[in-house]
Amino acid sequence: MTRRLRIGVQLQPQHADYPQIRDAVRRAEDLGVDVIFNWDHFFPLYGDPDGKHFECWTMLGAWAEQTSRVEIGALVTCNSYRNPELLADMARTVDHISGGRLILGIGAGWFEKDYDQFGYEFGTAGSRIADLASALPRIKERWVRSNPAPTREIPVLVGGGGERKTLRVVAEHADAWHSFGDVDTLVRKSAILDEHGEAVGRDTGTLVERSIGVQAPPSEVADALVDAGVTLFTVGASGPDYDLSLAEQWVAWRDAQG
Template sequence: MTNLKVGVQLHPQATTVANLREAWKAADAMGVDSIWIWDHFYPLYGDPSAPHFEAYTLLAALAADTSHARLGALVTCNSYRNPQLLADMSRTIDHISDGRFTLGIGSGWFERDYEEYGYAFGTAIERLHKLRDDLPVIKDRLAKLTPPPMGPLPILIGGSGEKVTLKLVAEHADGWNTFGPAENFAAKNAILDEWCQKVGRNPADIERTVAIGATDIDQWEGLAEAGATHFIVMTGDPFDLDPVAQLQAAVHA
């Protein structure tokens, strides 16, 4: 299945910048299709006081250090940055990468980030409505910037809410990310197709990505049958890229 893609998400927690740079350089040299980090301020698992690094400053370094893979945050929390500024940051990183940046974005969910950094957490639907309102602002600013993005600068939305999130994907996104297992992915994928029909969007215009654990790469065939075309292997330090290489070999066999 040569049309399938393989990427990696490197967790910027319990690690060093040196280790992250070594890992994303190695992943790029392997020919992965995409390299991602996440957008949080504190660890999501393990020791809650472990080291952690901010996403967009890392992404600028990732853009400069690599030459092949597409890159982005899986996914940016929309609440953390003014949407006009986020568009400009994304455009600038796109230029640093020679046009390889993808703006992955979602409505946000990790309450500790909000509380400790002074953002209003609100409710899930309030955060979704803010994302709904900010997406057109981001797209409008991207269209106004001088110079414009160097590459296509696609927007990828992460999430699986059937009433709001998937509608936003159909309306605004070039890519969509969620999780398995295959049954879950298939069900959400079908609902996204329904939203595309309702809003007049060609479902084929939206890339379907799935985030999978390093120990779950054997599930790729079921996920592919469910509609996934881009597999993103999630890993923390120590950054073992062997499962990524194994998945590359399997999907391209």
């Protein structure tokens, strides 16, 4: 399978008023990015820890109405915060609102402040990954039973890098894998993912897209990442200004590839 190169922007919903976020969505779609992500937290991850912040899925519903071309999703939804059947129905609803442009990005969760402040059991990394592994089949089963059904097979992107457990979940359930780290880390863990794929009977080298966040211009990192199999490159931007100049460079690079 030959995948086209795609550029994403993660508009981090922190340190901004909502009109600034709405404007950033408009600018990102006009710029030509392929995917606009937010994230699923309840407090800023950097800067003022008690600064302005907005909720992920309410925002995705608004983005579904505001946009017309880009795919949208969370990078990534925390599995712990919502019952799997509820999350499936939320995703199906946003899928319909957007006309089939939702990506279900999901992970096991890690930001302890979210759990403590909102009353969720933090557990352990192992218990959270186990919960994710049990949730994904339930989500997919709820989609099968929904009326109306999703407009398409909603792609599932799993974020995380745990070699024994998380990558096994990716191999079993995901259409895309979002890696955290440098290119060497991605190459090593990508090979481990393919080993898990062999174990579960899926050709993850073909069926699972490689995704990564980028913080440098394409002239510095793109060749190595493409050689490593990455086809989805996502630039992060925080409020209040949402500087998209790096994303613009990546879009120009994508377009120059033909």
